[in-house]
Amino acid sequence: MTPPNAGKGRPKGVPNKSTALLKDAILKAAQAAGGGGEEGLVNYLTAQATETPAAFMSLLGKVLPMQVVGDEDNPVQHLVKIERVVVRPPDRDA
Template structure:
């Protein structure tokens, strides 16, 4: 019978664990897959456009979406508009 054992992590002479792979993706840098997916969505919307043939590109697609699916379009607006609206001088809106 063969007994399998787990490999022990490499250690420095001091007994501390040796560095493995780096810390990973730097903070704030988007995942490559996420970036590619966002670009693919924008490209598809641009290709479809207002008339399904690419007329007016992305803006045309968004116009069509606003007319046919106002709830979905409003959701998009909520994501791109600033969360807090201020008046002149940074005060509240009047």
Template structure:
């Protein structure tokens, strides 16, 4: 007879790790409270704009994590497929 040890005792497959979820929520809340000026101005969007203006590399790295990895849609057979992303720093 073979024993399976601790098999099946962990988190169900596909469920989120509670620590990871709590950390993500904390980071988003901290960014929201900081805002663009340290006082919460424009909340999370303000924080993202501030990071984009001060640290292009960090912001583009973050942007790369939130853009879709694939695009799906109906296309005509033989027709061109294009996907355009424009990033500008004013």
């Protein structure tokens, strides 16, 4: 006879323990890379935004809300298109 909860697995929405540990370790490493302290993570992400903007923008796209919702008293009238254009510097050897 099997136990009553056999085969059910983790409840929906509860992260895997290894995933939670890995996320925690990544955040701690980023904080340390940014100089530690409360501002370490912000310092690290600021540096990444400057040094690798494509990767940072990808990350930003994942954390921004998918839907823009206005306040009832001040609804969203229109959205402005934001476009990122990569401009290569001129060749200095020429």
